[in-house]
Amino acid sequence: RTVGTKSELLSSFSVISNWRELNDTRVSPTDIPCLNGLRVILAFFVMITHRIIIIRLLPMFNFTSHLEMTNNPWMALLWSSTLATEIFFLIGGIVRAYSFLRSRHGGKQTGIFKQYI
Structure with missing residues (x-):
């Protein structure tokens, strides 16, 4: 196994390595665990909202039940849900900035391309 940007890029599509990452239960001391839970709740909230919006747009939807729902x-x-979506993206940006600043504070020189892989 070679070390480099190409091998990291190809290994990101590996089912085996991704399965190991998903099943890894170790918590890093640099993680912010409460943000992970909040992101899951917000993602679920946004998915439910999109589902309800799609159901409302179906032609067989009853207008009376629409008024009751409203x-x-x-x-x-x-x-x-737009607020939930904005908070979801805000948390993602905070996590990216935290990761970038932590790596810069550690003295690592990282390129822009490497930050997003």
């Missing part, structure tokens, strides 16, 4: 106060949470 007047339901709990549905206000789903209509605010």
Whole structure:
């Protein structure tokens, strides 16, 4: 196994190495575990909202039930999914910036291309 950018790029498509990464339960001291949970909750929230929006656009959707859904106060949470999406992207940016600054503080010289692989 050679070390380099090409081998890292090719190994990112490996089912075996990705399976090992997904099943690894070790927690790094540099991880921020609460952000992972928040990202999962927000992703789930956005998926449910998109599903409801798609169902509403179907031609067989009953307009009366649409009015009932719109007047339901709990549905206000789903209509605010743009906020959940923005928070999801904000957390992703924070994690990327944290990783970049941590590597720069450690004295590593990393290129832009290497940061996104």
